[in-house]
Amino acid sequence: MPRLSYRRALTRALADEMTRDESVFLLGEDIRVAAAGVTTGLLKRFGPDRVLDTPLSEQAFTSFATGAALAGARPVIEFQIPSLLFLVFEQIVNHAHKFPLMTGGQCAVPVTYLVPGSGSRTGWAGQHSDHPYSLFAHVGVTTVVPATPADAYGLLVSAIRCDDPVVVFAPAGALDVRADVTDFAPVPLGRGVVRRPGTDVTVVAVGHLVHDALAVADELAGQVSVEVFDPRTLYPFDWDGLLDSVSRTGRLVVVDDSNRSCGIAGEIIATVVERVPLAAPPHRVTRPDGAVLPFAPALDRAVQPGRDQLTAAIQLTCKDG
Amino acid sequence: MTGPDPVGLYRTVRLIRRFEERAIELVDAGEIVGGIHPYLGQEGVAAGVCAALRVADLVTGTHRGHGHVLAKGADPARMLAELCGRVTGLNRGRGGSMHAADFGVGVLGANAIVGAAGAILTGAVWARRRRGDDVVGATFFGDGAVNEGMLLEAFNLAALWRVPVLFVCENNGYATTMPVEGAVAGTIAGRAAAFGMPAATVDGQDPEKVREVSAAAVARMCAGGGPELVEARTYRFDAHHTFEHRVRLDYRPPEEVAAARRRDPVLIQGDRLPAAVRAAIDAEVEATLAAAVDFALAGPAPDPATALDHLYASGLTARTGGG
Numbered sequence: 001m002p003r004l005s006y007r008r009a010l011t012r013a014l015a016d017e018m019t020r021d022e023s024v025f026l027l028g029e030d031i032r033v034a035a036a037g038v039t040t041g042l043l044k045r046f047g048p049d050r051v052l053d054t055p056l057s058e059q060a061f062t063s064f065a066t067g068a069a070l071a072g073a074r075p076v077i078e079f080q081i082p083s084l085l086f087l088v089f090e091q092i093v094n095h096a097h098k099f100p101l102m103t104g105g106q107c108a109v110p111v112t113y114l115v116p117g118s119g120s121r122t123g124w125a126g127q128h129s130d131h132p133y134s135l136f137a138h139v140g141v142t143t144v145v146p147a148t149p150a151d152a153y154g155l156l157v158s159a160i161r162c163d164d165p166v167v168v169f170a171p172a173g174a175l176d177v178r179a180d181v182t183d184f185a186p187v188p189l190g191r192g193v194v195r196r197p198g199t200d201v202t203v204v205a206v207g208h209l210v211h212d213a214l215a216v217a218d219e220l221a222g223q224v225s226v227e228v229f230d231p232r233t234l235y236p237f238d239w240d241g242l243l244d245s246v247s248r249t250g251r252l253v254v255v256d257d258s259n260r261s262c263g264i265a266g267e268i269i270a271t272v273v274e275r276v277p278l279a280a281p282p283h284r285v286t287r288p289d290g291a292v293l294p295f296a297p298a299l300d301r302a303v304q305p306g307r308d309q310l311t312a313a314i315q316l317t318c319k320d321g
Numbered sequence: 322m323t324g325p326d327p328v329g330l331y332r333t334v335r336l337i338r339r340f341e342e343r344a345i346e347l348v349d350a351g352e353i354v355g356g357i358h359p360y361l362g363q364e365g366v367a368a369g370v371c372a373a374l375r376v377a378d379l380v381t382g383t384h385r386g387h388g389h390v391l392a393k394g395a396d397p398a399r400m401l402a403e404l405c406g407r408v409t410g411l412n413r414g415r416g417g418s419m420h421a422a423d424f425g426v427g428v429l430g431a432n433a434i435v436g437a438a439g440a441i442l443t444g445a446v447w448a449r450r451r452r453g454d455d456v457v458g459a460t461f462f463g464d465g466a467v468n469e470g471m472l473l474e475a476f477n478l479a480a481l482w483r484v485p486v487l488f489v490c491e492n493n494g495y496a497t498t499m500p501v502e503g504a505v506a507g508t509i510a511g512r513a514a515a516f517g518m519p520a521a522t523v524d525g526q527d528p529e530k531v532r533e534v535s536a537a538a539v540a541r542m543c544a545g546g547g548p549e550l551v552e553a554r555t556y557r558f559d560a561h562h563t564f565e566h567r568v569r570l571d572y573r574p575p576e577e578v579a580a581a582r583r584r585d586p587v588l589i590q591g592d593r594l595p596a597a598v599r600a601a602i603d604a605e606v607e608a609t610l611a612a613a614v615d616f617a618l619a620g621p622a623p624d625p626a627t628a629l630d631h632l633y634a635s636g637l638t639a640r641t642g643g644g
Binding site for chain 1: 379437447448481631633634
């Protein structure tokens with residue numbers, strides 16, 4: 001069986017949903033030629049009416065998608081760089097997200113915002129390396145960060161079928177992950193998964209960091225039994241699944257590639273300590289407050305959460321108490 | 322599309338006028354919390370444009386939106402109930418004055434972010450036509466919005482993809498307190514020329530002229546001509562927002578307001594009708610609004626326990642903030 005790449009899993013999800021549902025269409029910059037490698041072959045298969053190359057007009061085409069959704073379509077927008085979400089934050093948060101409530105339930109806004117290549121792409125410097133998923137979780141827009149090819153497929157399918165706006169962050173660090181995928185099935189939004197069972201500490205890892213957490217868990221296998229929890233969806237969050245894990249392990253570390261202040265790691269820790277007594281203080285590994293990724297590779301890496309930091313945080317938590 | 326209909330146009334401008342006057346009374350009485358952006362003086366624009374549309378055609382508008390919603394055919398009683406924050410309102414009390422929507426008559430929601438509604442309407446009309454529906458749309462915005470990038474991007478998309486959207490600029494001379502001369506470089510119609518869109522400037526105080534220009538534009542759009550812009554020169558007789566009734570901002574010469582009030586769309590259209598016809602419509606509108614006020618005030622306030630109902634169309638429920 002060919003091993004499927006994460007990127008190709010996204011392509012397959014788009015193709016399957018476009019085949020299944022005529023109301024699904026794609027729009028974005030350079031998607032006819034599949035500049036990001038996600039929409040490869042889709043123009044030929046579905047035509048220019050369903051694979052729309054847009055001018056560089058992020059605000060307008062994001063609201064265009066809102067309008068199309070109000071009229072019964074299911075648009076999927078592909079953003080070529082994550083910081084474009086800063087440009088269209090207003091259009092997503094203030095319009096797409098608010099319309100159902102403001103109209104008293106007269107409408108739904110089923111738009112999917114797909115961001116392949118989110119986070120550091122190494123050497124793309126300050127304005128192309130953001131990973132702003134915590135912002136969307138904060139405002140209550142459904143926020144998905146798949147870590148594996150099967151989840152990339154299944155979560156994108158569920159995002160497209162969801163009646164609400166959904167942002168799908170596909171981290172640059174996960175795009176080339178390959179795996180055998182035997183079951184192409186939707187993955188429910190809001191449900192996390194234990195990637196690796198353990199008994200001493202629960203590590204919550206977001207997106208591509210799941211793979212780092214698994215590697216660290218392997219390295220520490222002789223000393224500490226690490227359970228790795230992949231939330232998959234950051235909003236809504238699978239609190240029940242996580243609390244079940246932490247109730248068993250009694251310790252918590254979160255590794256998250258967003259900024260520290262008001263990042264999802266802080267929310268995860270706050271919610272857990274509200275609900276479960278811990279055997280030791282929890283720890284988090286994140287980007288620094290206010291992080292801007294510097295260009296030089298060594299500096300870029302220095303700002304991202306690393307395996308060494310994660311290892312240290314696990315050891316610290318397990319030493320305390 | 323309807324033909325010229327002097328009686329219908331008068332009924333619409335009169336309805337909007339009296340709706341606004343009654344709404345201001347309810348603001349003063351404390352029944353409408355948060356105030357309103359009065360449309361007084363601009364009635365001819367909404368009436369004229371919407372007379373050129375069918376019920377199935379789509380409309381988006383602005384925070385100064387009561388006229389658009391009423392002209393498109395929404396029930397004045399449910400509209401007023403919405404302003405009063407009642408569950409019987411168009412939006413079940415969740416939208417209020419600035420977000421009134423009635424999808425049943427093609428009103429996809431008034432928008433309180435200046436310049437935001439144009440791209441939304443463009444996408445909605447595009448999607449409906451792709452599905453095979455023969456609809457067009459009209460989106461209303463003020464003179465301030467022509468300086469917003471989002472709207473100019475929408476001009477480009479609509480023109481590029483030949484989406485039949487009538488961009489209606491209600492140039493009332495002021496963006497809140499900023500006079501148009503101090504804000505717009507070039508001209509408003511010139512904005513359209515840059516995108517290859519036909520544009521017309523029309524006397525917004527004359528409902529029949531607005532209807533005529535809009536109907537011609539709609540006919541060309543239906544024939545595949547792509548979007549058009551109409552700049553309706555108008556004037557708001559009252560404040561930007563009713564908060565001005567208290568704070569008395571000084572930005573318009575009183576003689577300018579007085580002169581503008583002499584070109585009243587209700588009088589201009591009313592003068593075209595026999596006095597008896599006009600009196601009958603006036604009485605009909607009074608009765609409609611009396612019933613609307615009764616309906617609005619009789620509606621129950623929403624249950625606080627339902628404050629987050631409709632937040633998610635998918636049925637997702639949010640965590641609460643307390644405890």
